Amino acid sequence: MEELEKKVLENLSDLDLLKQLTEKLHDGSTTKRMKTSESLCRVLEEYKNAGVLDLDNSVSHFLYKIFEQTAECALQGVNSTEEKYQAAWSLVLLRLIKITIAETPLHENVHFTTCINSLFSGRSLKVLSYLMREYQDISISIVKALTNHIKSTPALAENIINLVKAFPLSEKVKNVQFLSVKVQTNLPQKRKRVENFDPEVEKHKILIDTESWDYQYRESISRFWSTALFSCTKEKEMKIYLKFIPKIAFSQVNEPLMFSDFYLKAYDMGGNLAVQALNGLFILSTKYGLETKLYYNKLYALVKKRFSEGKIMKPGFLKLVELSLSSHLLPSALVASFIRLFVKESLRAPLSQVLWNLSMSLKCLKTHSALGKMVHNDLTEDVYDNNCLDPLATKASESSLWELLILKNHYHKAVVDLVKEFEKPIEKLPRIAPDQIDLPADENVVVLAPKVYEKLAF
Template sequence: MAPSLKRNVKKAKSETSVKKAQIDLNNVVFNILQSRKHANDVFDIFEALQSEEENDVVKAINACSNLFCTLLERNELFNGKLPAEDDALNGDYNAEDKYRIFMRHRYNNCTEMLLEHLSHELHAVQEASLCCLMKFAAGEGKHPLMDLDWSEHHSFPRELIQSIVDRMLSQTMDKSLLISRFYEFLEKEDVRYYVMSSIRGNIGQVMDKSKGEVMPVYQLNVFTLMSNISVPKEQSKLSNFMVKQEAKHEDWKAAKLLEHKRTFERMWLGFLKHKLPSNMYKKVLVMLHDAILPHMSEPTMMIDFLTAAYDVGGAISLLALNGLFILVHKHNLEYPDFYKKLYNLLEPSIFHVKYQARFFHLANLFLSSSHLPLYIVAAFAKRLARLALTAPPAALLFVLPFIYNLIRRHPSSRILIHKPSAEDELLEDPYLMDEDDPAQCRALESSLWEIKTLQRHYHPDVVKAAMLINTSLSPNEDDLSEVLEITTFELMDRDLKTSTKSIPLEFETATQLLSPGKDVMGQHFCLE
């Protein structure tokens, strides 16, 4: 037989076997639901569930979903504390109870296999298992399998949700893709509440045992799941539940906004109290001000994390200041060293970091108050002016307007521009660049001579901006948003496009090639 023909026969057999498996599984489910004498056929589904073929496993998962969701709706699974299977067979149970106990054990077996499949190497199997387990959770919510605890959790299947969360928060496998599939289930208020509780419990078990070690894969999975959890701002928004509870059960925590905020807060605090990788610090701090702090019941509890993040240094310190400012400005937190820390972040490297635009936008916001002491305004203006001497042109186009805005907000700081001195007297600048405390840097004793120096800069736009210091500044502040994001490449590209004059390429126009004159070409080259 030719090789191509062999392949076609093999392919046909494979397609036939797959189709047969699909028909068999559908028949198995149908027969089990039609007659209890076929109950043992459930093991055929479990056999397919452990197959090595992706299609067979996915079809077996769908069969499990159809079978056990139907059994849950019919209340044909044993309710209450489940006895051992051997005890049920030998005990004083009637045929009905024995069947219900048998199928309840098979349901538990199925759930365990599906939980294992959440770590399957194939994403299609993981996704199908997750969707099936969430259907089981919804079915258990409507038809509880355990005695109800009306005092707190009611009929919600919190143990199943905890098991699902534990498997998604793997310590060895990146589950970002599976977690992204789980986001749609977080739209349900009760699911979101118990997922937050489960995350908190999982962090307590895993991170506390790690003894401070950084666990990048696990922490990435936790952050990926937590970063897409948000809490409604109003109690009236809590209306979309997976498990409907009776109106009389008003003590259910999952239905209270305050409990959601408390659980959200404890979840994040439990995660952030452990050591994180530097890239994780950045991810948390970028979203902290609008995705975490507004949903917390007591945002001031983040002060320890923010101060620790600032001490890390670099870009992490820049991002931490935004959260600190929110706590100071909106939550009346006393943080006397805030402006001192902000002042110390002004270093030459500030013009070369990824978050440069974000930092200066925030710094402009932090220094917008007209009630700031004059020595602080003078210290920031002077330090920025000194840094401007070595800054790239693109940075100077927003640093100079930044300094001008400070002067406009605080007219008393104009003394830095008009500093009286003797014309023939050579003065040393009293400003102490290396001083960490803006109150001790002696900025008010100095002047902004650096801006005068920049009037001889090589870039014409910088010269134009620096020349404004010679005139009376207008009362209207400059809009920094237009220049904060500009790069050196964009600056050069803009200059090339807007330039209408010819650019000289020679100092002296060449009249002939390799002329025997006194020019450099004639001295070193000849036509002989």
């Protein structure tokens, strides 16, 4: 093999020797076929350097036939069942593509897209991850090729999740160029505003280099996610995405807020999807600058709906509500609407829910001590607008918690004890900033509940 390759390289004009080398592509041994393919790559590289491939004559046409035969052999190897062979054949194919690549983007090259699609269809995610991690310029092309693939052939959510797990983080990708020159640095930077409901944080600005490889890589993953989520309408598929996007996708893209449309779509479908969607919207609101009014309007509407259904709410959802109302930076009028709703619904809720409602209302009063007037406000007419879905416009802060007088006579001692806590001087809780609010790892743990409440199971 080595002698024949040497003879071909020494006599590039002898096409008969090249034919003999090409015939060895059909040898039975995988190792021999790979060595032959590598030899042909080196030979074609010599023809490329000599300018022969750029000509339009019988010799160049013959060389392109050999190229196609070698590429076909490599693609067959990519479909192997062993990952080490899949990776090796992929590199051989990339060498061939490098010889003939012109101005056409790599992710539109037929041989390249066939290779990437084969690896994805064969669940060879380790090989894809390896190629992306080892070669910086190829990683973006791989993501783009996969985006085009799932656009034409939608994949199951589980397969998409497994694939994006294989995408290496940008800092894990080696700065090695396989096809192109090194990425240029010191490019112009673009200013981008950071949104947050904290006025101090809102003034902060950061600089983003939109032409850098890191930015482009994250943008390609963003487009991949947009394509994957665009046609997702099945509840089972959406549940998978809603669960894994905060764990995986937020750290992969430049703008996590791009997922807000998907979360709002899931929220509008109602049921358990609405609760899972709120969980994601909460993270986007506290950590990534989603408009908080939008989130709290959705939260308030869902809490009202759950109360009207008369169902006992699950600990995971109650925990989300509690964390959502933990910050002292929230408008008092907004928090007052939730307090008013909790106390009002305590007149008809089951015991466990009544205890949660009252303990949560008490905590909110301690966070926003100015709302203490609601406890002792003697009004002849209740101004609270129960039908309003905007928590900032219910006039709850001007109303009275008159229901506490009725709950004083509750049959259960734990409820009576909690009502007495409202009559004591309100002790302020320590302030907490939005970026200090983190969801606990265990979704079944109820947070900040009084001892009497912890003994009750939902």
